[in-house]
Amino acid sequence: MADLDRDHALQQVQEVLVDVLNLDKPPAPEARLVEDLGAESVDVISLLFEFEERLGRRIPDEVVSRLATVADIVEQVVAAPPVGGG
Numbered sequence: 001m002a003d004l005d006r007d008h009a010l011q012q013v014q015e016v017l018v019d020v021l022n023l024d025k026p027p028a029p030e031a032r033l034v035e036d037l038g039a040e041s042v043d044v045i046s047l048l049f050e051f052e053e054r055l056g057r058r059i060p061d062e063v064v065s066r067l068a069t070v071a072d073i074v075e076q077v078v079a080a081p082p083v084g085g086g
Helices: 006-021 041-055 070-079
Strands: none
Touching: 006 041, 006 070, 041 070
16 A cells, blocks of 8 residues: 555646645656756755655655756655655
């Protein structure tokens, strides 16, 4: 049950991006956070917090700088261990 499938993760990541970045529609997996979606460093911090809140997954700080696209985030969310344990 703790496993997160890629499709569900993508949907959740897209919802968070729409909410945090005030987007009109869910971004494509290949959309780039900064170049295409206009995310700034403060937005990225908010996004990370939201992913942890909603998905129960914490993206490690050392990989944050490598997150360039929506798909990159999905990969990290899927790979991240569940937070806490409920």
